[in-house]
Amino acid sequence: xxxxxxxxxxxxxxxxxxxxxxxxxxxxxxxxxxxxxxxxxxxxxxxxxxxxxxxxxxxxxxxxxxxxxxxxxxxxxxxxxxxxxxxxxxxxxxxxxxxxxxxxxxxxxxxxxxxxxxxxxxxxxxxxxxxxxxxxxxxxxxxxxxxxxxxxxxxxxxxxxxxxxxxxxxxxxxxxxxxxxxxxxxxxxxxxxxxxxxxxxxxxxxxxxxxxxxxxxxxxxxxxxxxxxxxxxxxxxxxxxxxxxxxxxxxxxxxxxxxxxxxxxxxxxxxxxxxxxxxxxxxxxxxxxxxxxxxxxxxxxxxxxxxxxxxxxxxxxxxxxxxxxxxxxxxxxxxxxxxxxxxxxxxxxxxxxxxxxxxxxxxxxxxxxxxxxxxxxxxxxxxxxxxxxxxxxxxxxxxxxxxxxxxxxxxxxxxxxxxxxxxxxxxxxxxxxxxxxxxxxxxxx
Numbered sequence: 001x002x003x004x005x006x007x008x009x010x011x012x013x014x015x016x017x018x019x020x021x022x023x024x025x026x027x028x029x030x031x032x033x034x035x036x037x038x039x040x041x042x043x044x045x046x047x048x049x050x051x052x053x054x055x056x057x058x059x060x061x062x063x064x065x066x067x068x069x070x071x072x073x074x075x076x077x078x079x080x081x082x083x084x085x086x087x088x089x090x091x092x093x094x095x096x097x098x099x100x101x102x103x104x105x106x107x108x109x110x111x112x113x114x115x116x117x118x119x120x121x122x123x124x125x126x127x128x129x130x131x132x133x134x135x136x137x138x139x140x141x142x143x144x145x146x147x148x149x150x151x152x153x154x155x156x157x158x159x160x161x162x163x164x165x166x167x168x169x170x171x172x173x174x175x176x177x178x179x180x181x182x183x184x185x186x187x188x189x190x191x192x193x194x195x196x197x198x199x200x201x202x203x204x205x206x207x208x209x210x211x212x213x214x215x216x217x218x219x220x221x222x223x224x225x226x227x228x229x230x231x232x233x234x235x236x237x238x239x240x241x242x243x244x245x246x247x248x249x250x251x252x253x254x255x256x257x258x259x260x261x262x263x264x265x266x267x268x269x270x271x272x273x274x275x276x277x278x279x280x281x282x283x284x285x286x287x288x289x290x291x292x293x294x295x296x297x298x299x300x301x302x303x304x305x306x307x308x309x310x311x312x313x314x315x316x317x318x319x320x321x322x323x324x325x326x327x328x329x330x331x332x333x334x335x336x337x338x339x340x341x342x343x344x345x346x347x348x349x350x351x352x353x354x355x356x357x358x359x360x361x362x363x364x365x366x367x368x369x370x371x372x373x374x375x376x377x378x379x380x381x382x383x384x385x386x387x388x389x390x391x392x393x394x395x396x397x398x399x400x401x402x403x404x405x406x407x408x409x410x411x412x413x414x415x416x417x418x419x420x421x422x423x424x425x426x427x428x429x430x431x432x433x434x435x436x437x438x439x440x441x442x443x444x445x
Contacts (some may be wrong), residue, residue, distance in 0.1 A: 004391060006400035007079040010407060012376070016369055017411045022067030023368060025105070026139045027191030027222065028058045029132035032112075032220050036125050044172065046210050050218075051128075054195075055113050058131075060421050062109060062413050066102075071407065079400070083383050083393035086162060088271050093167035105134040137398055139187060144374065147175035151244045178240040179375075182233045183345050185226045186371065190364025192223015193330055197361020204354040205269045217347045220357070223364070224334030230327055235290065242291035245385065246300040248378035249310065251316040254280065255301050261285040262299035267321060270313045275303055275318070311380045316445040319373035326367035326403035333360045392432055 032054040037048035046324050071097075108130040115124050148154075154170030155162040196219035203212040242249045247254070252358040254270040254277030255262055268280025288297040302310055333356050340348035383390040 003396070003398060003400055004394050005103075006404050007394050009401065011079060013404070014068065014409050015372065015376075015416070018065065018068040018072055019368060019372060020365060021061050021068060022139060022142075023187035023365075024061050024191050025058070025065050025193075026135045028054055028061070028195070029105075029109075029128060029135050030279045031190070031195065031222055032058060033128040033132055034222070036128060038214070038218075039355055040121060041123060044214075046214055050211060050215055052394060053349070054117065055109075055128075057422065062106070062417065063070055063171055064418050068411065069102075069415065071410070075132070075331060075407075076402075079395055080319050080393045081395050082382065083388065086388060087149075087384065090152075090165055090167060090170045091148055091328070093308055094141050094171050096144045098138050100395070101134045101138040101168070103166040105138060108134070114364070122187055136184060136187075138254055139184060140291060141171075143180045143183045144171050144176045145174070147179040148173045149247075149384050150179070150375070150379055151175040154389055169198040170430040174244055175240055178233070182230070182237045182371075185230045185233050185380060186364070186368050188226035189223050189230055189327075189330060190368050190375065192219045192221075192226060192356070193333075193361050193364045194223075197358045200354045200357040200361070203349060204351060204358070207349055213347060213349070215359075216349075220334070220337055220347075223330075224337055226337075227327065227330040227334040227364075231331065233326070234324075238291060239293075242299075247302070247305050248311065248316070248374075249291060250300055251311045251313045251378050252320040252374060253299075253338075254317045255287065255299055256303050258298065258301040258304050260288060260296050260298050262287040262291075262297075264290065268317070270317050272302075272310075272313055309381065311378050316374055316378045319370040319377070323367045323370040323374065324371070326363040330360055330367075333357060363435040381409065412431060 035047050035051040035054060038044070039051060108127045111119070111127045112124065112131055115127060119127070148170050151174040152170075153173040154166040154168070155196050156164040196216055199212040199215040199219060203209065209215075238249070241252070253262075254265055254268050256270075256275040256277070261284060263282035263284050265277055265280035265282055268277040270277045285295040288299055289295045291297065292298060298390055302313060335357065336353060337348050338352065340350075379385055381389050381391070383393045
């Protein structure tokens, strides 16, 4: 295994592991404060118990996310020292502000968990709101750094050195709004559906349990709303990519030929040797229309790009199709639930709908992993678009496969610990026979 391949695999494994906890840290606190708001409004102790249960889960996942995030910060310097030497002064503001948001989230999460019955109810709820806001802000700041790698800004390049650095311009780079909006909605959609799947499973076994019914309603409200909004942010993101990274767009769509009225492809298998994407369902002119708002607009193809500057088209195209497919299924389930809820004025709980929610529950996380594959692999061979190649950024230290194996083992161990802890949490979920006393006890009666 080459040094470059080992470094890329280690970074991919680290990001793929950490991102799961990062997105849950963004979305779960929102559901937590919604549950507590329902308790404050209705006095129903089931909502209070639900908020406390989600808070304990958030604390577990926050701790593991902190560990994996710390590892990532070390890996940036250890694996990619030349990248950090060049980019550190430019993107340092984003990382610094993210650290502030992270510590704010940690402080107020502690207040939220240990402040029940110790601070006034409204102040306790506001602590949860701060956790939710700071968690989302933390994600936005980190993604803004990734957006800068795709569309670098805020400096002048003199030779191989960056001068006239403006960290605020770097933070507010051309891709920042598109990427942060798309990622934040993805976090809410993925976490909402994942949580909804758990409670839909338990509700399918006993539909009389109010705990799971309340939890499913909140999780679907958050996840379903985000899933329905996501296509709008996806369309905006695609337009930004078409303008700023046309080669990435060509890889995403398997577009080899530069042409007007370029078709939108559903499925297909790109063949870089023959320069065609076979077995795809093509919608004539749709890619030109979606990317440039004009059916006659020209779309750049990979054949006009030197081979050394092309990303691995098969990986990018298949990851993009996976992301879109998963998002489409989630949107369909969200529409199903929303239409039934509006017609019947109650939470849909039919067996087929609950099965659909359970089956769709992991798709959000799959879509996020696929989306990050598109973002990172689609930028290759650049670590900073048009500025620095990935081969120029990697450390010259040999034997990186050893650290790759070590860190992968660490992540596997952390994953096992998380699964065991969350299983303990699920076992504490109350049944129908427990809720009468629970509601009174959790309401403080």
